[in-house]
Amino acid sequence: MIPIQHKHLYIDGQWLAPVNGQHFTTLDPSDESLLAEVPAASAEDIDLAVQAARRAFDHGQWPRLSGSQRAVVLRRIAEGIRSHAEQLAELEVRDNGKPLPEAQWDIADAAGCFDYYAGLAEATDSAPRQTIALADERFSSWVEREPVGVVGAIIPWNFPLLMAAWKVAPALAAGCCIVLKPSELTSLSALQLAAIVHEAGVPAGVFNLVTGLGPDAGAPLAEHPLVDKLAFTGSVPTGRRIMQAASREIKNLSLELGGKSPFIVFADSDIAAAVEWIMFGIFWNQGQVCSATSRVLVQRELYPALLERLIAETGKLRIGSGLQEGVLLGPLVSRGQYDKVLAAIEAGRASGARLVHGGERPSDQPVGYYLTPAIFADVPTDSAIWREEIFGPVVCLRAFGGEEEALRLANDSEFGLAAAVMSADIERAERVARGLRAGIVWINCSQPTFTEAPWGGYKQSGIGRELGQWGFDSYREVKQMTRYDSEQPWGWYIK
Ligand code: NAI
Ligand code: MG
Numbered sequence: 094m095i096p097i098q099h100k101h102l103y104i105d106g107q108w109l110a111p112v113n114g115q116h117f118t119t120l121d122p123s124d125e126s127l128l129a130e131v132p133a134a135s136a137e138d139i140d141l142a143v144q145a146a147r148r149a150f151d152h153g154q155w156p157r158l159s160g161s162q163r164a165v166v167l168r169r170i171a172e173g174i175r176s177h178a179e180q181l182a183e184l185e186v187r188d189n190g191k192p193l194p195e196a197q198w199d200i201a202d203a204a205g206c207f208d209y210y211a212g213l214a215e216a217t218d219s220a221p222r223q224t225i226a227l228a229d230e231r232f233s234s235w236v237e238r239e240p241v242g243v244v245g246a247i248i249p250w251n252f253p254l255l256m257a258a259w260k261v262a263p264a265l266a267a268g269c270c271i272v273l274k275p276s277e278l279t280s281l282s283a284l285q286l287a288a289i290v291h292e293a294g295v296p297a298g299v300f301n302l303v304t305g306l307g308p309d310a311g312a313p314l315a316e317h318p319l320v321d322k323l324a325f326t327g328s329v330p331t332g333r334r335i336m337q338a339a340s341r342e343i344k345n346l347s348l349e350l351g352g353k354s355p356f357i358v359f360a361d362s363d364i365a366a367a368v369e370w371i372m373f374g375i376f377w378n379q380g381q382v383c384s385a386t387s388r389v390l391v392q393r394e395l396y397p398a399l400l401e402r403l404i405a406e407t408g409k410l411r412i413g414s415g416l417q418e419g420v421l422l423g424p425l426v427s428r429g430q431y432d433k434v435l436a437a438i439e440a441g442r443a444s445g446a447r448l449v450h451g452g453e454r455p456s457d458q459p460v461g462y463y464l465t466p467a468i469f470a471d472v473p474t475d476s477a478i479w480r481e482e483i484f485g486p487v488v489c490l491r492a493f494g495g496e497e498e499a500l501r502l503a504n505d506s507e508f509g510l511a512a513a514v515m516s517a518d519i520e521r522a523e524r525v526a527r528g529l530r531a532g533i534v535w536i537n538c539s540q541p542t543f544t545e546a547p548w549g550g551y552k553q554s555g556i557g558r559e560l561g562q563w564g565f566d567s568y569r570e571v572k573q574m575t576r577y578d579s580e581q582p583w584g585w586y587i588k
Pocket of ligand 1: 251312326328331349433
Protein backbone atom coordinates (compact mmCIF):
# COMPACT_ATOMS: atom_id res chain seq x y z
CA MET A 94 0.00 0.00 0.00
CA ILE A 95 1.15 3.52 -0.72
CA PRO A 96 -0.01 5.98 1.93
CA ILE A 97 -3.09 7.90 0.75
CA GLN A 98 -1.88 11.41 -0.01
CA HIS A 99 -4.45 14.12 -0.11
CA LYS A 100 -3.30 16.92 2.12
CA HIS A 101 -0.38 18.15 0.05
CA LEU A 102 0.65 19.31 -3.38
CA TYR A 103 3.60 17.66 -5.08
CA ILE A 104 5.99 20.41 -6.19
CA ASP A 105 9.71 20.18 -7.00
CA GLY A 106 9.90 16.66 -5.62
CA GLN A 107 8.33 17.59 -2.27
CA TRP A 108 4.92 17.35 -0.63
CA LEU A 109 3.86 20.89 0.27
CA ALA A 110 0.77 22.37 1.91
CA PRO A 111 -0.94 24.95 -0.30
CA VAL A 112 0.36 28.47 0.39
CA ASN A 113 -3.08 29.73 1.47
CA GLY A 114 -3.75 26.63 3.65
CA GLN A 115 -7.11 26.06 1.94
CA HIS A 116 -8.72 22.72 1.12
CA PHE A 117 -11.88 21.64 -0.67
CA THR A 118 -13.90 18.48 -0.23
CA THR A 119 -14.49 15.63 -2.65
CA LEU A 120 -17.51 13.37 -2.29
CA ASP A 121 -18.29 9.75 -2.99
CA PRO A 122 -21.05 10.05 -5.61
CA SER A 123 -22.59 6.71 -4.64
CA ASP A 124 -23.79 7.97 -1.24
CA GLU A 125 -22.81 11.67 -1.22
CA SER A 126 -20.53 11.08 1.77
CA LEU A 127 -17.31 13.02 2.38
CA LEU A 128 -14.42 11.16 0.78
CA ALA A 129 -11.44 13.45 1.31
CA GLU A 130 -10.18 16.98 1.73
CA VAL A 131 -7.90 18.06 -1.06
CA PRO A 132 -5.55 21.08 -1.23
CA ALA A 133 -7.10 24.07 -3.01
CA ALA A 134 -4.08 25.55 -4.75
CA SER A 135 -3.94 29.17 -5.81
CA ALA A 136 -1.83 31.16 -8.26
CA GLU A 137 1.09 31.17 -5.78
CA ASP A 138 1.30 27.37 -5.72
CA ILE A 139 0.99 27.25 -9.50
CA ASP A 140 3.87 29.70 -9.75
CA LEU A 141 6.05 27.51 -7.48
CA ALA A 142 5.24 24.45 -9.58
CA VAL A 143 5.84 26.17 -12.92
CA GLN A 144 9.12 27.69 -11.68
CA ALA A 145 10.24 24.23 -10.54
CA ALA A 146 9.34 22.72 -13.91
CA ARG A 147 11.11 25.59 -15.69
CA ARG A 148 14.32 25.03 -13.70
CA ALA A 149 14.16 21.28 -14.27
CA PHE A 150 13.73 21.85 -17.98
CA ASP A 151 16.29 24.60 -18.47
CA HIS A 152 19.02 23.27 -16.18
CA GLY A 153 18.13 19.69 -15.17
CA GLN A 154 19.15 16.39 -16.67
CA TRP A 155 15.73 15.02 -17.71
CA PRO A 156 15.45 16.70 -21.15
CA ARG A 157 19.09 15.78 -21.83
CA LEU A 158 18.84 12.07 -21.02
CA SER A 159 18.71 9.57 -23.85
CA GLY A 160 15.34 8.09 -24.74
CA SER A 161 16.42 4.75 -23.25
CA GLN A 162 17.31 6.38 -19.95
CA ARG A 163 13.90 8.02 -19.72
CA ALA A 164 12.28 4.73 -20.75
CA VAL A 165 13.70 3.00 -17.68
CA VAL A 166 11.95 5.52 -15.41
CA LEU A 167 8.68 5.42 -17.39
CA ARG A 168 8.60 1.62 -17.07
CA ARG A 169 9.06 2.00 -13.33
CA ILE A 170 6.00 4.28 -13.26
CA ALA A 171 4.02 1.65 -15.21
CA GLU A 172 5.17 -0.97 -12.73
CA GLY A 173 4.23 1.29 -9.80
CA ILE A 174 0.72 1.73 -11.20
CA ARG A 175 0.37 -2.02 -11.73
CA SER A 176 1.55 -2.93 -8.28
CA HIS A 177 -1.09 -0.61 -6.76
CA ALA A 178 -3.77 -1.41 -9.35
CA GLU A 179 -6.40 -2.70 -6.94
CA GLN A 180 -6.04 0.25 -4.59
CA LEU A 181 -6.11 2.74 -7.48
CA ALA A 182 -9.16 1.13 -9.08
CA GLU A 183 -11.10 1.26 -5.84
CA LEU A 184 -10.08 4.86 -5.26
CA GLU A 185 -11.26 5.73 -8.77
CA VAL A 186 -14.65 4.10 -8.10
CA ARG A 187 -15.08 6.00 -4.84
CA ASP A 188 -14.09 9.32 -6.35
CA ASN A 189 -15.74 9.07 -9.78
CA GLY A 190 -18.53 6.51 -9.32
CA LYS A 191 -17.71 4.24 -12.27
CA PRO A 192 -18.18 0.45 -12.01
CA LEU A 193 -15.09 -1.36 -10.68
CA PRO A 194 -14.37 -3.41 -13.85
CA GLU A 195 -14.26 -0.16 -15.85
CA ALA A 196 -11.92 1.41 -13.28
CA GLN A 197 -9.71 -1.68 -13.57
CA TRP A 198 -9.53 -1.18 -17.38
CA ASP A 199 -8.57 2.46 -16.82
CA ILE A 200 -5.75 1.59 -14.43
CA ALA A 201 -4.40 -1.16 -16.69
CA ASP A 202 -4.57 1.21 -19.69
CA ALA A 203 -2.81 3.96 -17.72
CA ALA A 204 0.06 1.58 -16.90
CA GLY A 205 0.12 0.41 -20.52
CA CYS A 206 0.35 4.02 -21.69
CA PHE A 207 3.59 4.55 -19.72
CA ASP A 208 5.05 1.33 -21.15
CA TYR A 209 4.05 2.32 -24.67
CA TYR A 210 5.69 5.75 -24.47
CA ALA A 211 8.77 4.17 -22.88
CA GLY A 212 9.03 2.21 -26.14
CA LEU A 213 8.69 5.33 -28.28
CA ALA A 214 11.28 7.18 -26.18
CA GLU A 215 13.71 4.28 -26.65
CA ALA A 216 13.11 4.23 -30.41
CA THR A 217 14.31 7.86 -30.67
CA ASP A 218 17.86 6.75 -29.80
CA SER A 219 18.21 4.61 -32.93
CA ALA A 220 16.70 7.24 -35.24
CA PRO A 221 17.86 10.60 -33.84
CA ARG A 222 17.49 12.45 -37.14
CA GLN A 223 15.20 12.42 -40.12
CA THR A 224 16.97 13.25 -43.39
CA ILE A 225 15.30 15.72 -45.74
CA ALA A 226 15.94 15.18 -49.44
CA LEU A 227 16.81 18.56 -50.92
CA ALA A 228 16.85 19.31 -54.62
CA ASP A 229 19.86 21.56 -53.99
CA GLU A 230 22.78 19.17 -53.48
CA ARG A 231 25.07 21.79 -51.97
CA PHE A 232 23.20 21.37 -48.68
CA SER A 233 22.38 18.55 -46.27
CA SER A 234 19.24 18.95 -44.26
CA TRP A 235 17.64 16.94 -41.50
CA VAL A 236 15.13 17.23 -38.69
CA GLU A 237 15.84 16.59 -35.03
CA ARG A 238 13.11 16.51 -32.41
CA GLU A 239 13.38 18.29 -29.07
CA PRO A 240 11.00 18.43 -26.12
CA VAL A 241 8.55 21.35 -26.27
CA GLY A 242 9.47 22.48 -22.74
CA VAL A 243 7.26 23.07 -19.74
CA VAL A 244 3.78 21.59 -20.14
CA GLY A 245 0.66 22.73 -18.27
CA ALA A 246 -1.82 19.84 -18.34
CA ILE A 247 -5.43 20.29 -17.23
CA ILE A 248 -7.63 17.21 -17.21
CA PRO A 249 -11.27 16.25 -16.55
CA TRP A 250 -12.97 13.85 -14.16
CA ASN A 251 -14.39 11.16 -16.43
CA PHE A 252 -11.25 8.98 -16.65
CA PRO A 253 -9.13 10.57 -13.93
CA LEU A 254 -5.93 8.48 -13.92
CA LEU A 255 -6.14 7.55 -17.60
CA MET A 256 -6.45 11.18 -18.75
CA ALA A 257 -3.41 11.98 -16.59
CA ALA A 258 -1.48 9.13 -18.24
CA TRP A 259 -2.43 10.25 -21.77
CA LYS A 260 -0.62 13.54 -21.09
CA VAL A 261 2.06 12.73 -18.54
CA ALA A 262 3.46 9.63 -20.30
CA PRO A 263 4.16 11.18 -23.72
CA ALA A 264 5.29 14.47 -22.17
CA LEU A 265 7.85 12.75 -19.92
CA ALA A 266 8.90 10.39 -22.73
CA ALA A 267 9.61 13.40 -24.95
CA GLY A 268 11.74 15.02 -22.22
CA CYS A 269 9.26 17.71 -21.18
CA CYS A 270 8.65 18.84 -17.60
CA ILE A 271 5.03 19.02 -16.51
CA VAL A 272 2.58 20.62 -14.11
CA LEU A 273 -0.60 18.56 -13.88
CA LYS A 274 -3.89 19.92 -12.58
CA PRO A 275 -6.57 17.25 -12.19
CA SER A 276 -10.29 17.97 -11.95
CA GLU A 277 -11.47 19.13 -8.54
CA LEU A 278 -14.09 16.35 -8.69
CA THR A 279 -11.51 13.56 -8.92
CA SER A 280 -8.04 14.50 -7.67
CA LEU A 281 -7.26 11.41 -5.61
CA SER A 282 -5.78 9.03 -8.17
CA ALA A 283 -3.59 11.85 -9.54
CA LEU A 284 -2.22 12.39 -6.02
CA GLN A 285 -1.40 8.68 -5.90
CA LEU A 286 0.25 8.98 -9.31
CA ALA A 287 2.52 11.69 -7.87
CA ALA A 288 3.61 9.27 -5.13
CA ILE A 289 4.31 6.60 -7.76
CA VAL A 290 6.23 9.04 -9.97
CA HIS A 291 8.32 10.05 -6.96
CA GLU A 292 9.07 6.41 -6.10
CA ALA A 293 10.06 5.76 -9.71
CA GLY A 294 12.88 8.28 -9.38
CA VAL A 295 11.66 11.08 -11.64
CA PRO A 296 13.96 14.01 -10.78
CA ALA A 297 12.57 16.91 -8.71
CA GLY A 298 10.62 19.48 -10.74
CA VAL A 299 10.10 17.22 -13.76
CA PHE A 300 6.60 16.23 -12.63
CA ASN A 301 4.47 18.47 -10.40
CA LEU A 302 0.91 17.92 -9.25
CA VAL A 303 -1.27 20.83 -8.21
CA THR A 304 -4.87 20.17 -7.15
CA GLY A 305 -7.44 22.94 -7.09
CA LEU A 306 -10.46 24.57 -8.62
CA GLY A 307 -10.63 25.60 -12.28
CA PRO A 308 -10.64 29.39 -11.87
CA ASP A 309 -8.19 29.41 -8.92
CA ALA A 310 -5.61 26.85 -10.07
CA GLY A 311 -6.43 25.95 -13.70
CA ALA A 312 -6.62 29.52 -14.96
CA PRO A 313 -3.26 30.66 -13.46
CA LEU A 314 -1.60 27.57 -14.94
CA ALA A 315 -3.07 28.33 -18.38
CA GLU A 316 -1.97 31.96 -18.08
CA HIS A 317 1.52 31.37 -16.70
CA PRO A 318 4.10 32.96 -19.02
CA LEU A 319 6.75 30.29 -18.33
CA VAL A 320 4.57 27.46 -19.64
CA ASP A 321 5.46 26.46 -23.22
CA LYS A 322 2.56 24.15 -23.98
CA LEU A 323 -0.98 23.69 -22.71
CA ALA A 324 -2.62 20.30 -22.99
CA PHE A 325 -6.29 20.37 -22.08
CA THR A 326 -9.18 17.92 -22.04
CA GLY A 327 -12.62 19.12 -20.98
CA SER A 328 -15.55 21.26 -22.04
CA VAL A 329 -15.70 23.58 -25.04
CA PRO A 330 -16.26 26.78 -22.98
CA THR A 331 -13.20 26.06 -20.79
CA GLY A 332 -11.25 25.03 -23.91
CA ARG A 333 -12.01 28.44 -25.38
CA ARG A 334 -10.57 30.12 -22.25
CA ILE A 335 -7.45 27.95 -22.45
CA MET A 336 -7.01 28.95 -26.07
CA GLN A 337 -7.35 32.61 -25.17
CA ALA A 338 -4.80 32.21 -22.38
CA ALA A 339 -2.45 30.47 -24.84
CA SER A 340 -2.71 33.33 -27.29
CA ARG A 341 -0.72 35.80 -25.19
CA GLU A 342 2.62 34.01 -25.40
CA ILE A 343 1.51 31.99 -28.46
CA LYS A 344 1.81 28.82 -26.42
CA ASN A 345 1.76 25.48 -28.11
CA LEU A 346 -1.71 24.02 -27.57
CA SER A 347 -3.64 20.79 -27.74
CA LEU A 348 -7.34 20.61 -26.96
CA GLU A 349 -9.57 17.58 -26.60
CA LEU A 350 -13.10 18.87 -26.14
CA GLY A 351 -16.66 17.72 -26.33
CA GLY A 352 -18.62 15.70 -28.80
CA LYS A 353 -22.07 14.67 -29.97
CA SER A 354 -20.97 11.66 -31.90
CA PRO A 355 -23.28 9.89 -34.35
CA PHE A 356 -23.75 6.14 -34.78
CA ILE A 357 -25.24 5.10 -38.14
CA VAL A 358 -26.88 1.66 -38.17
CA PHE A 359 -27.85 0.22 -41.55
CA ALA A 360 -30.76 -2.20 -41.80
CA ASP A 361 -28.51 -5.15 -42.72
CA SER A 362 -26.80 -5.02 -39.29
CA ASP A 363 -27.06 -7.83 -36.80
CA ILE A 364 -29.61 -6.46 -34.36
CA ALA A 365 -28.16 -8.01 -31.19
CA ALA A 366 -24.67 -6.68 -31.97
CA ALA A 367 -26.08 -3.27 -32.89
CA VAL A 368 -27.96 -3.01 -29.60
CA GLU A 369 -24.92 -3.98 -27.54
CA TRP A 370 -22.64 -1.48 -29.28
CA ILE A 371 -25.29 1.24 -28.99
CA MET A 372 -25.65 0.59 -25.26
CA PHE A 373 -21.90 0.42 -24.69
CA GLY A 374 -21.42 3.50 -26.87
CA ILE A 375 -23.58 5.68 -24.65
CA PHE A 376 -24.00 3.97 -21.27
CA TRP A 377 -20.47 2.91 -20.30
CA ASN A 378 -18.95 5.26 -17.74
CA GLN A 379 -22.55 6.53 -17.33
CA GLY A 380 -22.27 8.24 -20.72
CA GLN A 381 -19.67 10.63 -19.32
CA VAL A 382 -17.41 10.03 -22.29
CA CYS A 383 -16.29 12.66 -24.78
CA SER A 384 -16.59 10.18 -27.66
CA ALA A 385 -19.95 8.70 -26.53
CA THR A 386 -22.14 7.89 -29.53
CA SER A 387 -25.12 9.85 -28.26
CA ARG A 388 -26.95 10.33 -31.60
CA VAL A 389 -28.08 7.07 -33.13
CA LEU A 390 -29.34 7.04 -36.72
CA VAL A 391 -31.11 3.81 -37.64
CA GLN A 392 -32.25 2.88 -41.15
CA ARG A 393 -36.04 3.04 -41.31
CA GLU A 394 -36.65 -0.71 -41.98
CA LEU A 395 -34.80 -1.66 -38.78
CA TYR A 396 -35.83 1.28 -36.59
CA PRO A 397 -38.97 -0.09 -34.83
CA ALA A 398 -37.47 -3.51 -34.04
CA LEU A 399 -34.17 -2.02 -32.90
CA LEU A 400 -35.86 0.53 -30.68
CA GLU A 401 -37.98 -2.16 -29.04
CA ARG A 402 -34.95 -4.35 -28.38
CA LEU A 403 -32.84 -1.43 -27.11
CA ILE A 404 -35.55 -0.51 -24.59
CA ALA A 405 -35.84 -4.13 -23.41
CA GLU A 406 -32.08 -4.63 -23.02
CA THR A 407 -31.52 -1.24 -21.38
CA GLY A 408 -34.15 -2.14 -18.81
CA LYS A 409 -31.94 -5.05 -17.71
CA LEU A 410 -28.86 -2.94 -16.89
CA ARG A 411 -28.00 -3.13 -13.22
CA ILE A 412 -27.62 0.27 -11.54
CA GLY A 413 -25.84 0.74 -8.21
CA SER A 414 -22.61 1.52 -6.43
CA GLY A 415 -19.63 0.87 -8.66
CA LEU A 416 -18.21 -1.48 -6.03
CA GLN A 417 -21.21 -3.81 -6.21
CA GLU A 418 -20.80 -6.98 -8.24
CA GLY A 419 -22.58 -6.98 -11.61
CA VAL A 420 -23.31 -3.26 -11.70
CA LEU A 421 -23.01 -1.73 -15.19
CA LEU A 422 -24.13 1.81 -14.33
CA GLY A 423 -22.79 3.66 -11.32
CA PRO A 424 -23.79 7.13 -10.14
CA LEU A 425 -22.93 10.25 -12.14
CA VAL A 426 -19.83 12.03 -10.91
CA SER A 427 -21.33 14.96 -9.00
CA ARG A 428 -24.46 16.84 -8.00
CA GLY A 429 -23.67 19.46 -10.63
CA GLN A 430 -23.41 16.90 -13.43
CA TYR A 431 -26.54 15.10 -12.18
CA ASP A 432 -28.61 18.28 -12.20
CA LYS A 433 -27.26 19.22 -15.63
CA VAL A 434 -28.26 15.86 -17.10
CA LEU A 435 -31.73 15.95 -15.48
CA ALA A 436 -32.27 19.46 -16.89
CA ALA A 437 -31.23 18.24 -20.37
CA ILE A 438 -33.75 15.38 -20.11
CA GLU A 439 -36.50 17.82 -19.09
CA ALA A 440 -35.64 20.10 -22.00
CA GLY A 441 -35.70 17.06 -24.29
CA ARG A 442 -39.24 16.20 -23.25
CA ALA A 443 -40.33 19.78 -23.77
CA SER A 444 -38.81 19.82 -27.27
CA GLY A 445 -41.16 17.08 -28.53
CA ALA A 446 -38.77 14.12 -28.43
CA ARG A 447 -40.37 10.91 -27.09
CA LEU A 448 -38.78 9.71 -23.84
CA VAL A 449 -39.35 5.97 -24.20
CA HIS A 450 -37.22 4.75 -21.31
CA GLY A 451 -35.66 5.96 -18.05
CA GLY A 452 -34.37 9.41 -17.29
CA GLU A 453 -35.23 9.44 -13.60
CA ARG A 454 -33.87 8.49 -10.18
CA PRO A 455 -34.24 4.73 -9.64
CA SER A 456 -36.90 4.13 -6.97
CA ASP A 457 -34.54 1.97 -4.87
CA GLN A 458 -31.71 4.58 -4.81
CA PRO A 459 -32.80 7.50 -2.63
CA VAL A 460 -29.26 8.93 -2.26
CA GLY A 461 -26.35 9.13 -4.66
CA TYR A 462 -26.36 10.56 -8.19
CA TYR A 463 -28.17 7.64 -9.80
CA LEU A 464 -30.13 7.87 -13.01
CA THR A 465 -31.94 5.26 -15.07
CA PRO A 466 -30.49 5.33 -18.61
CA ALA A 467 -32.65 7.50 -20.86
CA ILE A 468 -33.74 6.67 -24.41
CA PHE A 469 -35.31 9.36 -26.57
CA ALA A 470 -36.94 8.37 -29.88
CA ASP A 471 -37.84 10.46 -32.94
CA VAL A 472 -35.69 13.31 -31.72
CA PRO A 473 -36.04 16.57 -33.69
CA THR A 474 -32.73 17.60 -35.26
CA ASP A 475 -33.11 21.18 -34.09
CA SER A 476 -33.60 20.24 -30.41
CA ALA A 477 -30.93 20.87 -27.78
CA ILE A 478 -30.77 17.16 -26.81
CA TRP A 479 -29.88 16.29 -30.41
CA ARG A 480 -27.30 19.06 -30.78
CA GLU A 481 -25.64 19.65 -27.40
CA GLU A 482 -23.31 17.42 -25.41
CA ILE A 483 -25.17 16.04 -22.36
CA PHE A 484 -22.41 13.88 -20.86
CA GLY A 485 -24.74 11.41 -19.22
CA PRO A 486 -26.58 8.14 -20.00
CA VAL A 487 -28.95 9.72 -22.52
CA VAL A 488 -29.27 8.42 -26.06
CA CYS A 489 -31.20 10.04 -28.92
CA LEU A 490 -32.52 8.01 -31.85
CA ARG A 491 -33.85 8.94 -35.29
CA ALA A 492 -34.72 7.01 -38.41
CA PHE A 493 -33.10 7.65 -41.80
CA GLY A 494 -33.82 6.49 -45.35
CA GLY A 495 -30.60 6.16 -47.37
CA GLU A 496 -26.87 6.61 -47.14
CA GLU A 497 -26.85 10.23 -48.20
CA GLU A 498 -29.42 11.28 -45.62
CA ALA A 499 -27.53 9.39 -42.89
CA LEU A 500 -24.32 11.22 -43.68
CA ARG A 501 -26.02 14.58 -43.88
CA LEU A 502 -27.67 14.11 -40.46
CA ALA A 503 -24.49 12.67 -38.90
CA ASN A 504 -22.30 15.55 -40.09
CA ASP A 505 -24.80 18.23 -39.11
CA SER A 506 -23.03 19.06 -35.83
CA GLU A 507 -20.56 21.61 -34.55
CA PHE A 508 -18.57 18.70 -33.09
CA GLY A 509 -16.45 16.08 -34.86
CA LEU A 510 -14.73 13.91 -32.29
CA ALA A 511 -15.96 10.42 -33.12
CA ALA A 512 -18.54 8.55 -35.21
CA ALA A 513 -19.57 4.96 -35.78
CA VAL A 514 -21.13 3.06 -38.64
CA MET A 515 -22.55 -0.43 -38.73
CA SER A 516 -23.41 -2.55 -41.76
CA ALA A 517 -22.91 -6.10 -43.03
CA ASP A 518 -21.72 -4.48 -46.27
CA ILE A 519 -18.12 -3.57 -45.45
CA GLU A 520 -17.65 -1.59 -48.65
CA ARG A 521 -20.60 0.60 -47.77
CA ALA A 522 -19.49 0.93 -44.15
CA GLU A 523 -16.04 2.14 -45.25
CA ARG A 524 -17.53 4.52 -47.83
CA VAL A 525 -19.74 6.07 -45.17
CA ALA A 526 -16.82 6.15 -42.70
CA ARG A 527 -14.83 8.22 -45.21
CA GLY A 528 -17.72 10.68 -45.50
CA LEU A 529 -17.95 11.27 -41.75
CA ARG A 530 -16.31 14.48 -40.52
CA ALA A 531 -14.75 13.10 -37.34
CA GLY A 532 -11.28 12.31 -36.01
CA ILE A 533 -12.17 8.76 -34.96
CA VAL A 534 -14.54 6.49 -36.89
CA TRP A 535 -15.51 3.08 -35.60
CA ILE A 536 -16.79 0.46 -38.02
CA ASN A 537 -19.09 -2.24 -36.62
CA CYS A 538 -18.26 -1.13 -33.06
CA SER A 539 -18.17 2.00 -30.89
CA GLN A 540 -15.64 3.21 -28.31
CA PRO A 541 -12.73 0.75 -28.23
CA THR A 542 -9.65 2.93 -27.72
CA PHE A 543 -6.03 2.00 -28.30
CA THR A 544 -2.88 3.66 -27.02
CA GLU A 545 -1.23 3.12 -30.42
CA ALA A 546 -3.92 4.94 -32.46
CA PRO A 547 -4.46 8.72 -32.78
CA TRP A 548 -7.17 10.36 -30.69
CA GLY A 549 -8.71 13.78 -31.31
CA GLY A 550 -11.37 15.68 -33.12
CA TYR A 551 -12.43 17.85 -36.05
CA LYS A 552 -14.36 21.10 -35.72
CA GLN A 553 -15.14 22.23 -32.14
CA SER A 554 -14.02 18.88 -30.71
CA GLY A 555 -10.47 20.13 -30.51
CA ILE A 556 -7.04 20.73 -31.94
CA GLY A 557 -4.25 18.16 -32.28
CA ARG A 558 -4.07 14.47 -31.53
CA GLU A 559 -3.20 12.47 -28.44
CA LEU A 560 -1.96 8.87 -28.24
CA GLY A 561 0.22 6.95 -30.64
CA GLN A 562 3.16 8.57 -32.39
CA TRP A 563 0.94 11.63 -32.90
CA GLY A 564 0.56 12.16 -29.18
CA PHE A 565 4.32 11.80 -28.71
CA ASP A 566 5.08 14.30 -31.46
CA SER A 567 2.72 16.84 -29.91
CA TYR A 568 5.28 17.16 -27.08
CA ARG A 569 8.23 17.49 -29.48
CA GLU A 570 9.36 20.51 -31.44
CA VAL A 571 10.57 20.05 -34.99
CA LYS A 572 14.05 21.48 -35.49
CA GLN A 573 15.37 21.88 -39.01
CA MET A 574 19.17 21.58 -39.24
CA THR A 575 20.74 22.53 -42.56
CA ARG A 576 24.46 22.41 -43.41
CA TYR A 577 26.25 23.99 -46.36
CA ASP A 578 28.60 21.34 -47.72
CA SER A 579 29.95 22.99 -50.86
CA GLU A 580 33.53 24.21 -51.25
CA GLN A 581 32.23 26.98 -53.55
CA PRO A 582 31.51 30.45 -52.14
CA TRP A 583 27.83 31.16 -51.74
CA GLY A 584 28.00 33.88 -54.37
CA TRP A 585 25.77 36.59 -53.00
CA TYR A 586 28.71 38.92 -52.43
CA ILE A 587 31.87 36.90 -53.20
CA LYS A 588 31.59 36.22 -56.89
P1 NAI B 1 -14.45 21.78 -17.42
O1 NAI B 1 -14.00 21.85 -18.82
O2 NAI B 1 -14.83 23.06 -16.80
O3 NAI B 1 -13.32 21.09 -16.51
C1 NAI B 1 -12.20 20.40 -17.02
C2 NAI B 1 -10.95 20.86 -16.30
O4 NAI B 1 -10.75 22.25 -16.54
C3 NAI B 1 -10.99 20.70 -14.78
O5 NAI B 1 -9.71 20.31 -14.32
C4 NAI B 1 -11.30 22.10 -14.31
O6 NAI B 1 -10.84 22.37 -13.00
C5 NAI B 1 -10.55 22.93 -15.30
N1 NAI B 1 -11.02 24.32 -15.44
C6 NAI B 1 -12.26 24.81 -15.22
N2 NAI B 1 -12.29 26.13 -15.45
C7 NAI B 1 -11.05 26.50 -15.82
C8 NAI B 1 -10.45 27.73 -16.20
N3 NAI B 1 -11.14 28.86 -16.24
N4 NAI B 1 -9.14 27.72 -16.55
C9 NAI B 1 -8.42 26.59 -16.54
N5 NAI B 1 -8.93 25.41 -16.17
C10 NAI B 1 -10.23 25.35 -15.82
O7 NAI B 1 -15.63 20.72 -17.38
P2 NAI B 1 -16.66 20.38 -16.18
O8 NAI B 1 -17.23 21.62 -15.61
O9 NAI B 1 -16.00 19.43 -15.28
O10 NAI B 1 -17.81 19.63 -17.00
C11 NAI B 1 -18.76 20.38 -17.72
C12 NAI B 1 -19.08 19.71 -19.04
O11 NAI B 1 -17.91 19.61 -19.82
C13 NAI B 1 -19.58 18.30 -18.95
O12 NAI B 1 -20.94 18.26 -18.68
C14 NAI B 1 -19.24 17.79 -20.31
O13 NAI B 1 -20.23 18.16 -21.23
C15 NAI B 1 -17.96 18.50 -20.67
N6 NAI B 1 -16.77 17.66 -20.41
C16 NAI B 1 -16.11 17.12 -21.46
C17 NAI B 1 -15.03 16.29 -21.24
C18 NAI B 1 -14.30 15.65 -22.36
O14 NAI B 1 -13.61 14.66 -22.14
N7 NAI B 1 -14.36 16.15 -23.55
C19 NAI B 1 -14.58 15.95 -19.90
C20 NAI B 1 -15.31 16.62 -18.86
C21 NAI B 1 -16.37 17.43 -19.13
MG1 MG C 1 -15.33 12.75 -6.26
